[in-house]
Amino acid sequence: MTTLPFPIAEDPDAATLERGRKLFAGETTFLKGVVAMSGLPPADRIEVCFAGRSNVGKSTLINALTGRKALARASNTPGRTQEVNFFEAGPEHYLVDLPGYGYANAPLDVVKKWQALLKSYLGGRQSLRRAFVLIDARHGIKPVDDEIMGLLDKAAVTFQCVLTKADKVKEKDRARVLDQVRKGLAKHPAAFPEIVLTSSETGQGIPTLRSIIATLV
Numbered sequence: 001m002t003t004l005p006f007p008i009a010e011d012p013d014a015a016t017l018e019r020g021r022k023l024f025a026g027e028t029t030f031l032k033g034v035v036a037m038s039g040l041p042p043a044d045r046i047e048v049c050f051a052g053r054s055n056v057g058k059s060t061l062i063n064a065l066t067g068r069k070a071l072a073r074a075s076n077t078p079g080r081t082q083e084v085n086f087f088e089a090g091p092e093h094y095l096v097d098l099p100g101y102g103y104a105n106a107p108l109d110v111v112k113k114w115q116a117l118l119k120s121y122l123g124g125r126q127s128l129r130r131a132f133v134l135i136d137a138r139h140g141i142k143p144v145d146d147e148i149m150g151l152l153d154k155a156a157v158t159f160q161c162v163l164t165k166a167d168k169v170k171e172k173d174r175a176r177v178l179d180q181v182r183k184g185l186a187k188h189p190a191a192f193p194e195i196v197l198t199s200s201e202t203g204q205g206i207p208t209l210r211s212i213i214a215t216l217v
């Protein structure tokens, strides 16, 4: 049997699941929203961030991980998250909700400002252990995603692809999109060799993602 490149992450063992559960069982609190690199908190925790196109489900995923309905502001209006938002999960972890990219309808100067911040954050944050790059499971990797992945390659930031909205994928599209995503990831040296398939709606993949975050060192 040949192993597929970029397999979907398997369910963690019971002990690892428990570490993930524990990390997110405590309170997660909003620390601050940052609009410039100078506002970043000290880089003294294990930090993970959630990047992706506008509306892909970054804020909703943070809410699902933390079990809070409205910790991170999610909305149907693309461009909802406009700052780099820091959340404290336990005493050692930061979760970072990023502004979406690839949203064309916001005023250009505003978009330019977020994008510049997004890029300097992704390229220049020492304590960033892993970037989760969220991809809509219905649509696959778009050119803007590929651009961000290229930036992460250059910055040598390991990134892991998280497919979102798995509950919305039609069975007939699933294999095709996965294939497209795997081929796209194969071009990126910074891509972590496992994909996480998630749905914030059904909870699919959420315990796995919690465990992945909890076991980063």
Ligand SMILES: Nc1nc2c(ncn2[C@@H]2O[C@H](COP(=O)(O)OP(=O)(O)OP(=O)(O)O)[C@@H](O)[C@H]2O)c(=O)[nH]1
Pocket: 052, 053, 054, 055, 056, 057, 058, 059, 060, 061, 073, 074, 075, 076, 077, 078, 079, 080, 081, 082, 098, 099, 100, 101, 164, 165, 166, 167, 168, 198, 199, 200, 201, 202
């Ligand atoms: N069905 C379904 N809908 C989802 C899922 N995740 C997010 N959504 C919906 O997608 C929309 C956008 O979600 P957000 O979490 O605000 O997206 P975002 O990536 O934070 O968007 P920006 O902040 O604009 O970059 C909302 O209407 C969510 O309810 C999911 O797993 N399943």
Ligand SMILES: [Mg+2]
Pocket: 058, 059, 060, 073, 074, 080, 081, 097, 098, 100
């Ligand atoms: Mg958001």
